[in-house]
Amino acid sequence: MRAVEIVRPGGPEQLTVREVPDPSPGPGEVLVDVTAAGVNRADLLQRQGHYPPPPGAPAWPGLEASGTVAALGDGVEGWTVGDRVAALVAGGAYAERLVVPSGQLLRVPDALDLVDAAGLPEAVCTAWSNLTGPGRLAPGERVLVHGGSGGIGSVAIQLVAAYGAWAATTAGGPERTARCLELGADLAVDHRSDDFVAAVRDATDGHGADVVLDVIGAGYLARNVEVLADEGRLVMIGMQQGRRAELDLGAVMTRRLTVTGTTLRSRTREAKAAIVADVATRAWPWLDDGRLRPVIGARLPLDEAAHAHELVESGNVFGKVLLLP
Structure with a gap:
């Protein structure tokens, strides 16, 4: 089969089919x-040599895919050949075939x-597990x-709105902010x-955000703490603007804040299966009613x-970029 390999750590030119x-x-696959x-941005980090795949995962990039079931391993129940599926994986999605x-x-x-559908598994599982897990989001709360306009953010806005919470978001430029409002941002x-x-x-009458879901990292840490409501939760899932910053522990303590961070890729199969099962039960049905x-x-084709x-790195694309074998 054809797959996208990384020749050596470096720029996009190091990707080849x-x-x-x-x-x-x-068994079970x-x-x-x-x-x-x-x-995903994690793929860019892997290409640069900063985010190697976990043991047992293919060497080529790709954390999510869509397709049809071609074969079942021993002990697999609930799936049949020909089923239309979306998959969350630890690597290897940039290929014509994938074991999941x-x-x-x-x-x-x-x-x-x-x-x-290939643009959903990683974004939905990441956003949903963090909003409802460490974010402890409840209907009616305020979320930033x-x-x-990114792959995760554009899905997270929809999840917050569908869950019955108030959603604020940041994006670059009036065209992008307008599109975020169309997705359900308040x-x-x-x-x-x-x-x-x-x-x-101002929009919350001084209350602030009960939950902040952040892909920016160090560059926003101080302002994220400032925007949180008392007993607010900051959940960091990215480091686009750095990994080191100063944290005001006084504010964390006196306002009873929670500051946490997570990754999804390195979790065990059992942990990922639990996240996928929760998504399938509580969030995935919103695909049926359009929420x-x-x-x-x-x-783009796999060869590109x-x-x-380059498109993802530029930050100029609204939503997900997909590769088609």
């Missing part, structure tokens, strides 16, 4: 013929385009999602020209993986 051995499913794969633990599959509704702040702390405080939908910025990485 090569023939690699076909995978075969082991499913072989998927890939229709499309989502491109059966517990990390989601059924794609008939009404949803199978290509576009940073990077609302407030969209242009981070290039406006102060999101003041905007959220959740994939937001796709570009669809380098260009796909």
Whole structure:
């Protein structure tokens, strides 16, 4: 089969399509013929040599895919050959075929385009598990999602709105903020020209955000603490603007704040299966009534993986970039 390999750590030019051995499913695994794969910032880090795949994962990038079930390993129940699926994986989605633990599959509704479904698994599982897990989000609370025009942010806005919470977001420029409002955000702040702390405080009558879901990292730490309501929760899931910053422990203690961070890729199969099961039960059904939908910025052939990485790196794409084998 064809897969995108990283020749050596470096820029997008280090991605190349090569023939690699076909995978075969082991016990509890499913072989998927890939229709499309989502491109994530974690893939860019892997390409640069900063985020190696966990043991046992393929060497080529890709954390999510959509496709059809091609074969079942021993002991797999609940799936049949030909099923339309979306998959959350630890690596290897940039390929024509992919082996997936059966517990990390989601059924794609008939009404949803199978290509576009590839833009959902990583974003939905990341956003949902962090909002409802360490974020402890409750209906009616106020949430600030940073990077609302990104692959995770554009999905997180929809999840917050569907869950019955108030959603604010940041994005770059009036066109992007307008599109975030269309996705269900109650407030969209242009981070290039406006102060999101003041905007959220004003919009909530001084209350602030009960939960902040942050992909920015060090660059926003101080302002994230400032925008939190008393007993607020800051959940960091990215480090686009650095990994080191100073934290005001006095504010954390006196206002009873929670500051935490998570990653998804390195978790065990059992932990991922639990997240996928929760998503399937509580969030995935929103695809049927239109409260959740994939937001796709570009669809490119597998041979243009380098260009796909350039698009994601530029930050100019609204939503997900997909690769089609």
